[in-house]
Amino acid sequence: MPAPQSKPLPEAPRVVIIGGGITGLAAAYRLQEEARAQRHPLAITLLEQAGRLGGKIRTERRDGFVLELGPDIFLARKPRGIGLCREIGLDERIQATNTAIRGSYIQKAGVLHRLPEGLSGLVPTRLGPMLKSPLLSPWGKLRLGLDWVRPPRRDEADESVAGFITRRLGGEAYANLVEPLLGGIYGGDGHALSLEATLPQLRAAERDHGSLLRGLLKKQADAKPDAAPSSAFVTLRGGMDELITGLAARLTDVDVQRHQPVRKIVRQGAAFVVHTGEMPPLTTDAVLVTTPARAAARLLAPLDGRLAEELDAIPHGSTITLSMAFRAADVPRPLDAYGYIIPRAEGKPVLACTWSSTKIPGRAPEDRVLLRVFLGRSEADDVFQQDDEAVVALARDEVKTMLGITAAPLFYRLCRWRRAMPHYVLGHLDRVARIEQRQAEHPGLFLAGAAYRGVGIPDCIHDGERAAGQVFDRILDFGF
Numbered sequence: 094m095p096a097p098q099s100k101p102l103p104e105a106p107r108v109v110i111i112g113g114g115i116t117g118l119a120a121a122y123r124l125q126e127e128a129r130a131q132r133h134p135l136a137i138t139l140l141e142q143a144g145r146l147g148g149k150i151r152t153e154r155r156d157g158f159v160l161e162l163g164p165d166i167f168l169a170r171k172p173r174g175i176g177l178c179r180e181i182g183l184d185e186r187i188q189a190t191n192t193a194i195r196g197s198y199i200q201k202a203g204v205l206h207r208l209p210e211g212l213s214g215l216v217p218t219r220l221g222p223m224l225k226s227p228l229l230s231p232w233g234k235l236r237l238g239l240d241w242v243r244p245p246r247r248d249e250a251d252e253s254v255a256g257f258i259t260r261r262l263g264g265e266a267y268a269n270l271v272e273p274l275l276g277g278i279y280g281g282d283g284h285a286l287s288l289e290a291t292l293p294q295l296r297a298a299e300r301d302h303g304s305l306l307r308g309l310l311k312k313q314a315d316a317k318p319d320a321a322p323s324s325a326f327v328t329l330r331g332g333m334d335e336l337i338t339g340l341a342a343r344l345t346d347v348d349v350q351r352h353q354p355v356r357k358i359v360r361q362g363a364a365f366v367v368h369t370g371e372m373p374p375l376t377t378d379a380v381l382v383t384t385p386a387r388a389a390a391r392l393l394a395p396l397d398g399r400l401a402e403e404l405d406a407i408p409h410g411s412t413i414t415l416s417m418a419f420r421a422a423d424v425p426r427p428l429d430a431y432g433y434i435i436p437r438a439e440g441k442p443v444l445a446c447t448w449s450s451t452k453i454p455g456r457a458p459e460d461r462v463l464l465r466v467f468l469g470r471s472e473a474d475d476v477f478q479q480d481d482e483a484v485v486a487l488a489r490d491e492v493k494t495m496l497g498i499t500a501a502p503l504f505y506r507l508c509r510w511r512r513a514m515p516h517y518v519l520g521h522l523d524r525v526a527r528i529e530q531r532q533a534e535h536p537g538l539f540l541a542g543a544a545y546r547g548v549g550i551p552d553c554i555h556d557g558e559r560a561a562g563q564v565f566d567r568i569l570d571f572g573f
C-alpha cells in the first residue's frame with residue numbers, strides 16, 4: 094500500500110490541539126479569540142480520542158440526580174475558573190457550595206469528629222477551635238502553637254509536604270488534620286509530594302513571616318473583605334459539564350474532531366505531522382499537546398525519546414468514585430456537613446464519603462440523598478483488583494457503619510480512575526524545567542495540562558491559556 098500522503102499546508106497557519114479536556118478546550122477558545130481580536134487567519138483543529146469532550150469532567154443525570162464522576166467543584170479564588178465561566182456567559186450558572194451547612198468530619202478510630210473551623214487551605218489558623226478539637230492531644234495542640242516561635246528554615250531546598258507540616262506544626266497535626274485533607278485533594282502521599290510544587294504558598298508564608306500560622310493569618314487579614322466569596326468552592330448549577338458544553342458551543346472557528354486518537358507526532362522540516370488512526374496525517378505549524386502526561390509520552394516518543402521519558406516518569410494516583418442514591422428516609426443520620434475524610438492511618442480502602450446533596454444543593458430530588466464514596470489511592474491497592482459488586486459492598490459497609498444506612502441504594506454509578514491524578518513529587522519542578530528545555534528543542538511544540546503546573550480546574554484553564562498565548566506568539570513571530 095502506498096504511504097498515506099500528508100495534507101498540503103492550508104493558507105492560514107494551522108495549529109493542532111491534541112486532547113479535548115478542559116485544558117485543550119480552554120486553549121482552543123483562547124486561540125480562537127486571540128485570532129479574532131487580531132484579525133489573524135488561523136486554522137485551529139482540536140483532536141479528541143473519545144466520542145465526548147471534557148476528559149475528566151464527566152457529569153451524568155438520572156432520575157432528577159446530578160452525578161459527577163470526576164470533579165464536582167473548583168476553587169473560587171483562582172481567577173481563571175470563575176473568569177472563564179463569566180467570559181463564556183455562564184455567570185448565572187455559577188453556584189457556591191452550601192453556605193448554610195458547611196464543614197466536614199474526620200474519622201478517627203471509627204468516630205466522626207468535626208474538622209475544626211478556621212482552616213486556611215489545609216492548615217488550621219484559628220487556635221480557638223483547635224484547642225477544643227478532640228483530633229489533637231494536649232501535646233499535639235501545644236506543638237501546633239510552637240509554630241509561632243520556631244525559627245524558619247532559611248535554605249531554599251525543596252522538602253516534602255509531610256516534612257514541612259511536621260516541622261512547623263508537629264506530627265499529630267500532620268497525621269490527624271493535614272494528611273486526610275491532602276489525601277482528599279491530591280490523593281498523594283505527603284511524604285513524597287513536593288511542597289514547592291504542590292503548596293508553594295505555605296513555604297512562602299514561613300519564609301516571609303517567620304512562622305506558617307503568622308504568615309497565613311496575615312494573608313487572611315490583608316485579603317479585601319469584599320474579595321472573599323460566599324464559599325471557597327463553586328460549581329455550575331446543572332453540573333460541571335456545563336463548562337464543557339458552554340465552551341464547545343463557542344468554538345465556532347475551531348474544527349473539533351472527536352474519535353480521533355493521535356498515534357504519533359513527527360517533524361517534517363519546520364512543520365509537524367500529526368498521525369491519527371482515522372484521518373490522513375495532518376501537517377501543522379504548531380502543535381499543543383494537552384493529553385495526560387503518559388499519553389503525551391507515547392505520542393512524542395518518535396520525536397524525542399528523552400522528552401517522552403521525562404513525561405512518563407510523572408507518577409499518577411488512581412481512585413474509584415462511587416455515587417449512591419438513597420431515599421432520605423433511609424438515612425438515619427443528619428447529613429449536616431459536606432461529608433467526611435478518613436486518614437491513611439485508619440488503614441481503610443475508603444478514603445472519603447462526600448454528602449453530595451448537602452454539599453451542593455439541587456444535586457438530588459427533595460426526598461432523596463446523594464452520597465459519593467472514594468476508594469483506593471493507587472492501582473496497586475486491593476480495591477482495584479475487585480469487581481464492581483465487591484467495591485459497592487465495601488462502600489455499603491462503610492455507610493452502614495458510619496451513617497447507619499442499611500437500605501440498598503436506589504442506584505449507583507461507579508467510575509474507575511486509573512492513573513488519573515498527577516502527583517507532584519519531590520523534584521517535580523526540576524522535571525518540569527527539563528521538560529520545558531526539551532520542548533524548546535522543537536520550536537512549534539507546546540505542552541499544557543494537569544501534569545505540570547497545577548491539577549485543579551482553574552490551574553488547567555490557566556495553563557491551557559498560557560500555552561495558547563505562546564502558540565499565538567510563535568505564529569506572529571514567524572510571520573505564518
Ligand SMILES: Cc1cc2nc3c(=O)[nH]c(=O)nc-3n(C[C@H](O)[C@H](O)[C@H](O)COP(=O)(O)OP(=O)(O)OC[C@H]3O[C@@H](n4cnc5c(N)ncnc54)[C@H](O)[C@@H]3O)c2cc1C
Pocket residue numbers: 111112113114115116117140141142143146147148149150162163164165166167168353354355356383384385388392412414510513514541542543544548549550551553
Ligand atoms: C476523580 C477526580 C476528581 C477530581 N476532582 C476535582 C475537583 O473537585 N476540583 C478540581 O479542580 N479538580 C478536580 N480533579 C482534577 C481535574 O479534574 C483534572 O486535573 C482536569 O480535569 C484535567 O484536565 P485536562 O484537560 O488537563 O486533562 P483530561 O481531562 O485528562 O483531558 C485530556 C484529554 O485528552 C484526551 N486524549 C488522551 N490521549 C489522547 C490521544 N492520543 N489523542 C487524542 N486525545 C487524547 C483524553 O481523552 C481527554 O479527553 C479531579 C480529578 C479526578 C480524576
